[in-house]
Amino acid sequence: MAREVSFVFNGNPMKMTVGDHWTLLHLIREELGYLGTKEGCGSGECGACTVIVDGEAVNSCLFLAAEIDGRELLTIEGLAVGDGTLHPLQKAFIENGGIQCGFCSPGMIMAGKALLDENPNATEEEIKEAIAGNLCRCTGYVQIIESIKSVSGHQTEEPRVIAWKTEENDRDA
Amino acid sequence: MRKFTYLVPKTLDEAISLHEARGERAKYIAGGTDVLVKIKEGKLAPDYLISLKHILSQDRPFLNNETGELYVGAFMTHRSIEKSPLVQLHYPILHDAVKNIGSVQIRNVATIGGNLVNAVPSADGAIPLIALDGKAHIYSAKGERTMELLRFFLGPGQCDLGRGEILTEVVIPPQRPRTGSAYMKHGRREAMELPMLGVGVLLSLEEDLNTCAQARICLGVAAPTPFRALMAEKFLVGKAINAENLAEAGRIAGDESRVRDSIRGVAWYRREMVGVLVKRMGLKALERAENKAEGGRLTV
Numbered sequence: 293m294a295r296e297v298s299f300v301f302n303g304n305p306m307k308m309t310v311g312d313h314w315t316l317l318h319l320i321r322e323e324l325g326y327l328g329t330k331e332g333c334g335s336g337e338c339g340a341c342t343v344i345v346d347g348e349a350v351n352s353c354l355f356l357a358a359e360i361d362g363r364e365l366l367t368i369e370g371l372a373v374g375d376g377t378l379h380p381l382q383k384a385f386i387e388n389g390g391i392q393c394g395f396c397s398p399g400m401i402m403a404g405k406a407l408l409d410e411n412p413n414a415t416e417e418e419i420k421e422a423i424a425g426n427l428c429r430c431t432g433y434v435q436i437i438e439s440i441k442s443v444s445g446h447q448t449e450e451p452r453v454i455a456w457k458t459e460e461n462d463r464d465a
Numbered sequence: 466m467r468k469f470t471y472l473v474p475k476t477l478d479e480a481i482s483l484h485e486a487r488g489e490r491a492k493y494i495a496g497g498t499d500v501l502v503k504i505k506e507g508k509l510a511p512d513y514l515i516s517l518k519h520i521l522s523q524d525r526p527f528l529n530n531e532t533g534e535l536y537v538g539a540f541m542t543h544r545s546i547e548k549s550p551l552v553q554l555h556y557p558i559l560h561d562a563v564k565n566i567g568s569v570q571i572r573n574v575a576t577i578g579g580n581l582v583n584a585v586p587s588a589d590g591a592i593p594l595i596a597l598d599g600k601a602h603i604y605s606a607k608g609e610r611t612m613e614l615l616r617f618f619l620g621p622g623q624c625d626l627g628r629g630e631i632l633t634e635v636v637i638p639p640q641r642p643r644t645g646s647a648y649m650k651h652g653r654r655e656a657m658e659l660p661m662l663g664v665g666v667l668l669s670l671e672e673d674l675n676t677c678a679q680a681r682i683c684l685g686v687a688a689p690t691p692f693r694a695l696m697a698e699k700f701l702v703g704k705a706i707n708a709e710n711l712a713e714a715g716r717i718a719g720d721e722s723r724v725r726d727s728i729r730g731v732a733w734y735r736r737e738m739v740g741v742l743v744k745r746m747g748l749k750a751l752e753r754a755e756n757k758a759e760g761g762r763l764t765v
Contacts, residue, residue, distance in 0.1 A: 335502045
């Protein structure tokens with residue numbers, strides 16, 4: 293079965309026919325041809341396919357294309373402005389070494405953007421929570437957190453994170 | 466992904482009649498974060514997916530001001546529960562649990578009802594709702610029935626839901642005054658992981674803010690289904706809430722547990738940790754009950 297959906301893709305109103313069984317990721321990569329959004333695990337574990345729907349970060353690999361009807365979709369391609377000027381988050385990832393192989397970067401940046409759009413003064417804790425569903429196998433996360441933090445209004449110096457556990461978790465009874 | 470037809474009913478009755486007409490070939494779907502993974506893995510092969518996402522209902526927890534009951538709709542996302550000021554302020558045990566389920570991306574779409582009907586022993590969403598004495602509302606062609614949420618879970622992956630039935634909401638009765646509650650998922654990391662153990666403690670205090678009037682100790686992954694450590698609860702009632710008594714309650718709860726060895730942890734360790742965490746969550750619940758009492762008015 294197929295159905296017609298209308299949605300806004302990176303600012304452009306679109307109308308198209310989608311298969312009932314298509315994921316949003318399939319729609320973006322295979323039908324629209326925008327390859328910035330990556331498929332990692334295909335099961336919601338890695339976050340490489342993160343896009344923003346109506347302001348919220350979602351895994352496009354577990355989101356049915358049929359559900360995009362009437363909504364606004366933003367992918368990594370929608371961040372830079374027309375003349376090629378990069379979004380502050382994209383610049384920050386380059387400047388802080390938040391990118392190595394680049395496979396997780398679109399997902400990381402979209403997860404970071406959804407956070408900062410809602411909470412422009414996100415703390416380090418809040419940044420870690422926002423990207424908890426995004427795997428990176430190169431950087432060790434520190435530079436990624438620094439990158440997002442450099443764009444957040446909340447830039448007070450905090451000790452560098454070397455482990456994911458919080459104090460509360462480690463505290464003995 | 467395997468092909469299927471996606472049906473989008475607007476009412477519960479429409480969803481049920483769509484399901485009835487298609488029987489075994491149909492499967493309900495809400496957020497889809499579990500159903501779609503199972504289809505991709507070949508564990509499910511429905512010809513029809515019936516979406517429950519577009520059935521008109523509230524999108525965040527709300528209080529019935531006349532009865533004092535809290536309504537948690539099955540189709541609400543974990544994120545909407547996590548962000549609810551009502552939940553953060555008055556039902557912290559629920560907030561503790563939903564904020565660490567999956568990731569932000571998952572919580573933005575996955576629903577609490579989906580978490581419950583999967584009925585995995587580790588269901589983080591179930592523990593706090595059971596500790597809060599939640600009642601499950603289940604809808605079918607025959608009408609609505611309600612049951613204690615605790616009794617909704619029959620075994621690993623099994624819940625008391627007949628063919629075509631839909632879990633619509635969990636209703637939480639008014640809490641006693643001077644109540645505090647806390648939940649903790651124990652695992653190697655906070656996010657993106659099923660718990661090795663889930664421990665929820667809810668304590669209602671007498672006017673002296675020290676004696677236990679009512680206790681709920683609810684455990685996940687400590688038995689085939691979420692369960693209440695009734696002996697440990699009974700031990701606490703009438704006693705002073707302090708580290709010593711909570712440690713004893715934890716020991717009793719550990720004895721009541723039917724923990725087992727699994728890939729995420731071994732039985733003896735789980736049992737030990739039941740003791741440690743019941744005490745820790747008990748102290749946190751006490752602190753929260755005291756803070757709430759100091760704040761003066763109890764609104765819920």
